[in-house]
Structures are given as C-alpha cells and as structure tokens.
Amino acid sequence: MDSSxxxxxxxxxxxxxxxxxxxxxxxxxxxxxxxxxxxxxLRLGDVDGLYHHHYGIGAVDHASLGTPEDSEYEKKLxxxxxxxxxxxxxxxxxxxxxxxxxxxxxxxxCGRGGSSVMAHQRFGCKVEGVTLSSTQAEFGNRxxxxxxxxxxxxxxxxxxxxxxxxxxxIAASWNNESSMYVDLDDLMxxxxxxxxxxxxYVTITGCWNPKYGQPSKWVSQxxxxxxxxxxxxxxxxxxxxxxxxxxxxxxxxxxxxxxxWELRATSSLVTGIEEAFIESYKDGxxxxxxxxxxxx
Ligand SMILES: C[S@@+](CC[C@H](N)C(=O)[O-])C[C@H]1O[C@@H](n2cnc3c(N)ncnc32)[C@H](O)[C@@H]1O
Ligand SMILES: CC(C)=CCC/C(C)=C/COP(=O)(O)OP(=O)(O)O
Ligand SMILES: [Mg+2]
Numbered sequence: 704m705d706s707s708x709x710x711x712x713x714x715x716x717x718x719x720x721x722x723x724x725x726x727x728x729x730x731x732x733x734x735x736x737x738x739x740x741x742x743x744x745l746r747l748g749d750v751d752g753l754y755h756h757h758y759g760i761g762a763v764d765h766a767s768l769g770t771p772e773d774s775e776y777e778k779k780l781x782x783x784x785x786x787x788x789x790x791x792x793x794x795x796x797x798x799x800x801x802x803x804x805x806x807x808x809x810x811x812x813c814g815r816g817g818s819s820v821m822a823h824q825r826f827g828c829k830v831e832g833v834t835l836s837s838t839q840a841e842f843g844n845r846x847x848x849x850x851x852x853x854x855x856x857x858x859x860x861x862x863x864x865x866x867x868x869x870x871x872x873i874a875a876s877w878n879n880e881s882s883m884y885v886d887l888d889d890l891m892x893x894x895x896x897x898x899x900x901x902x903x904y905v906t907i908t909g910c911w912n913p914k915y916g917q918p919s920k921w922v923s924q925x926x927x928x929x930x931x932x933x934x935x936x937x938x939x940x941x942x943x944x945x946x947x948x949x950x951x952x953x954x955x956x957x958x959x960x961x962x963x964w965e966l967r968a969t970s971s972l973v974t975g976i977e978e979a980f981i982e983s984y985k986d987g988x989x990x991x992x993x994x995x996x997x998x999x
Contacts, residue, residue: 725862729835732884735930736814736836743972744815747785752846754815757880757907758980758991759787759963760794760956780970787963791907791956792818792879798952798995799875800903802826806874809833809897811863811890812881816843816856823856828874832858833866864889868897875903882908883931887942895946898998904948905995907956909980910936912990919988921979928976939994948996956991957984 724730739756748754764786768779795818802808804827810819813832816839822830834840843858850856861867863878864885876894894904909925911918913935918926922933943950961984968977983989 724835725865729862731930733835733837736834737838739836741972741974743784743967743970743974746781746972747788748815748817750782750785752850753785753789753817753820754842754846755785755788755792755817756814757788757791757818758960759784759791760959760991761787761790761962763787763962763966777971780966781972784963784967784970784972787966789817789821791960792821794956794993795877795879795905795907796822796825798903798905798993799826799877802828802874804828807831807868807872809866809868809873809876809894811866811876811878811894812884813839813843813858814879814881815839816846816858818877818879819843819856819858820846820850820852823852828855830856831868831873832856833861833863834858835860835862864893866893866897870896871899873897873902874899875905877905877907879907880909882906882939883926883929883933887934887938888945891942891946891948895948895998900998902998903951903995904943904998905993906939907991907993908934908939909989909991910934910939912988913937915986915988919983919986921983921986922989924979925976925983925989928979933989936990936992939992943994943996947999949999950994950996952993952995954993956993957989960984960991 724733807829810832813819813834816832819830819832837860840858840860847853847856911922964980
C-alpha cells in the first residue's frame, strides 16, 4: 500500500488499530477473561444488571436472609453478596473527589463494566473502560446500550498501560481489583500521564503485607487461581510516590471484606478460592486496601 496516502478513519477502523496484547502473558489474561462465565459473577449480576468482578464489603444483613430452610434463602443470599459487591464500588466512588457531568473518568481493567455504570449513574459523567477481553468489552457496551447510556459509558479492548487518552485529560481514574495483572510502576506512570494535575486516582486491591515477610502460601494460591501477580502494600506506595501520585487515604478494608467471604463460603456458588482469602486475611499475610491518591 502507498504509505503516502492518508485515509480518514471511521470509528470502527480506528478501533481496529488498537494494538492487541503487549506480550504473551496479556494474551493469556485476555483468553482467561474471554472464557470466564462463573455463576458467582453472572447470577449476582443478574440481580439488577450491574456485573462486577470484584468482592464485597460491609456487614451482612442476616435479618434479610432468613434461614437456610426457607425456599428463597439461596436467592436472598445471592442478592446479599451482590449488595456487598456494589457497596464496595460505592466506597471507591466516594473517594474520587468532586466529579461533574462534564468530566471523563477512566475505569482501568473494567471487567463487565459494573463500576463504570455506577460512576456514570452517580456523577452523570463520561466513563471510558479498558479491558484486555473483547468478550467483556462487548458485554459492557451491550449493557450500556440497553441502559441508554452508551453515549457516556464505553468499554474498549486496550492495554491499560498504553491507552489512547490524552495527557492531562482525565479528572479521575481507578483500578478496581485489576492492578495485580501489571507492573505497578508502568501502571502508575500511565495514570499519572492521562490524569489532570489535581485529579484523583483510586485503587481497591488485595496486597500482601510486608509485615508478614513474603507472600504466604495463601497468596501464592490466589495468584495461581487467577493467573495474577499480587503486589505488596509497599510496592503500591513506592510506585505512586515515583509517579506524582500522593496518597490522600490508605484504608485497610480487610475487616470489612471478611463477612462477605464468610457468607460466600456457605453458598452454593463457591469456587474453591474462599479458604485462601479467609485464611490469609486472618493470618495477616494479605490485606484488602483502598488507596486514594492526588495527582500532583
Ligand atoms: C478481576 S477483573 C476486575 C474487573 C472490574 N474492575 C470490576 O471491578 O468488576 C480484572 C480485569 O482487569 C483486566 N486487565 C488485566 N490486565 C489488563 C491490562 N493490561 N489492560 C487492561 N485490562 C487489564 C481484565 O481484562 C479484567 O477485566
Ligand atoms: C483481591 C484479588 C487478589 C483479586 C484478584 C482479581 C480478581 C480475579 C478479582 C475478582 O474477580 P471475579 O469476581 O471474577 O472472581 P470470582 O469468580 O472469585 O468472584
Ligand atoms: Mg466475583
């Protein structure tokens, strides 16, 4: 083809130019999430159409569950787990700072888009989600169309370490349980690049606790289960400090997530990873944290 010829790109052509996985590992992760269809995620999402791939926080409302003998008990338990997962997103959104409808936010590693939809519903803003999985991006875009918000909420297949967002164009961004798939220095550098000075970055993540020493056997088990690479709390703080992201809040959510796991362990939707989360949270080797940082 004559390289001197420039052709105007339609949006479809432009999206076809988005590079694929940057390395074989990212290819594995794209395949993993393209194939994922666990009932614990789909049945919870079916409760109200918000599909999450993260865990829950807050006290279990035991009164709402009734007793295991009730015919509706399992349905109520699923609704309760889902309520706790959406409560987790609400806490993340609480830490984004003042957001207006004119702002654009980035949901880095957006999954099926539950957090993106909730952010738009709260702030009226635009939300750009990125995921390695084409199945997830299609799912999220279909939900946005069904909700009539596809002019504000969009998912793209894109590596979050190399996004198309312009330097300094984004009011706030987050990783909701998606930072354990990437190098943290590369990740914080990319958020720092596209965030406005004064913008806010938030992560909710599981991290290993430097006070414990090294990653415990439970942490290794979680890594193997999800093909991820859990970082330490210290690595998060260092990567932020090195990339003009200054922590404004560091909140240990471990006590708040344990009730979710203990309830989930009693459900029919268990996946086999519940013991590793419960035991590592209890022995102190693993922590569930929220870190909110100012882009300075
Ligand atoms: C556990 S899911 C979390 C999804 C979502 N944040 C949520 O709370 O529902 C992890 C997500 O990270 C995404 N991910 C992992 N590595 C990525 C990368 N390099 N670029 C973009 N997305 C990535 C996966 O595609 C997946 O959507
Ligand atoms: C806190 C840590 C270490 C998270 C690892 C990333 C991850 C897989 C999150 C949940 O996804 P999911 O909702 O698809 O998982 P599950 O099927 O277990 O609910
Ligand atoms: Mg889940």
